[in-house]
Structures are given as C-alpha cells and as structure tokens.
Amino acid sequence: SQTIHQWPATLVQPVGSPLSLECTVEGTSNPNLYWYRQAAGRGLQLLFYSVGIGQISSEVPQNLSASRPQDRQFILSSKKLLLSDSGFYLCASTWEVSEQFFGPGTRLTVL
Amino acid sequence: AQTVTQSQPEMSVQEAETVTLSCTYDTSENNYYLFWYKQPPSRQMILVIRQEAYKQQNATENRFSVNFQKAAKSFSLKISDSQLGDTAMYFCASRAGTGANSKLTFGKGITLSVRP
Numbered sequence: 289s290q291t292i293h294q295w296p297a298t299l300v301q302p303v304g305s306p307l308s309l310e311c312t313v314e315g316t317s318n319p320n321l322y323w324y325r326q327a328a329g330r331g332l333q334l335l336f337y338s339v340g341i342g343q344i345s346s347e348v349p350q351n352l353s354a355s356r357p358q359d360r361q362f363i364l365s366s367k368k369l370l371l372s373d374s375g376f377y378l379c380a381s382t383w384e385v386s387e388q389f390f391g392p393g394t395r396l397t398v399l
Numbered sequence: 400a401q402t403v404t405q406s407q408p409e410m411s412v413q414e415a416e417t418v419t420l421s422c423t424y425d426t427s428e429n430n431y432y433l434f435w436y437k438q439p440p441s442r443q444m445i446l447v448i449r450q451e452a453y454k455q456q457n458a459t460e461n462r463f464s465v466n467f468q469k470a471a472k473s474f475s476l477k478i479s480d481s482q483l484g485d486t487a488m489y490f491c492a493s494r495a496g497t498g499a500n501s502k503l504t505f506g507k508g509i510t511l512s513v514r515p
Contacts, residue, residue, distance in 0.1 A: 322503075326442075330507065330508070331490065331505045331506060331507045331508050332490070332505045334502055334503070337502070347502075376442060378444060380444075380503075387432070387434055387446050387449050387494075388446075388494075388503055389446070390436075390443065390444035390445075392441075392442075392443050393442050393443065393444075395442075
C-alpha cells in the first residue's frame, strides 16, 4: 500500500519569503501526484498534477510552482509568498487505481 | 466538466443512530467513479467508500453504505450506528476515468457532528 509523507507539518512564513513544501511517496512506482490547497472550512482546490518526472500541469494561475525531480518526490514552491497563500496543502497520489490517497498535509500561515 | 454539489453545510446525529449525507453530481462521462472522503479534526483525508459508475450494486464498507442513483446523479452516504469518531467533515468527490488528467472534483463538504 502507498504511504505519503509531507513536511513540514506546520509552517509560518513572512510575506515575501520563499516556500518549499515536500511530498514523497512510498510503496509504489510511477505514481500520478497532485497538490491541493484547502482554505479553512472549505473544499479542496487542485493546484498541480504530475504524471512523471519533470512533467507538471498547472490548474490555476497563481503565485506557486511545482516540480518533480524524482519519481516519488513532488515539491511545491514559491519565490515570494503572499498572504493569500495561507492554507492547508495536501499532496495526493494515485497508481493504477481510481482513488487518490492523501498525505497528512502542511498547514501554512503567511504573516 | 464535472461538478459535485453538497447542499447541506452541516448535520448532527445522536450516537448509535443512522445519518444520511447527500450528494449530487453532474458529468458527461460514461466511465466515472464516485467517492466519499472523511476529514477528521486532524485534517488527514481518509477514503471512506468508492463506487464505480458501471456497477449497479451499491458499495458497502462496514457501517458505511451508499445509495447510488445513476439516473438521478445522486450519491448519498449512509452511516449506521454512528460513533463519536465519525465526527468529521465529509467530502463527496467524482472522477472520470483513471488517468492523471482525469481529476478528482470535490464538493464543498459537510460537517457531521455525532452527539454522545
């Protein structure tokens, strides 16, 4: 079975600072990977997805970017954080099955 | 394009009783999947149950079952013998196909509180 790790679990950053959130997957190879953002008390918004190393698709124009340097590693980045980037970020993975498995998430607060 | 609608923002149920959470969806695809996810206070998203659209039989997982009405595009979740640990936010979701670009579309979620 798949296990998804995310770090850090919690992050507080000032406006204008850079961001790097990491997601790694165990127990599978060549997964499809996803980054979601969840605002407080709301649903999930898909930000990026990746079908393979170096392949990134963006769902919404924004201040963030994603990269996939290794098969089971997915990174969410920003050069300069905005207040509106605050939220709960979830990494998800699928592999040969229809459902997505989620990591534990990262709570980002931009001050 | 897919849409998922959860019109009830919150519900409450007495422990040991049964509760039904509603969900409607819209899709132009013939091959799709439907899911219910649970998000407890820890915020970990946990898959509760899934239904393949081509299957007529309603999916069941222990105390959780669905009522899948394909023609009406309705996909409700029934929780039997509610437990305090069922307190969480529940999201209905749909996905057309299994490729990476067949994205998971979520409803806005419903907050379920189980009263002792």
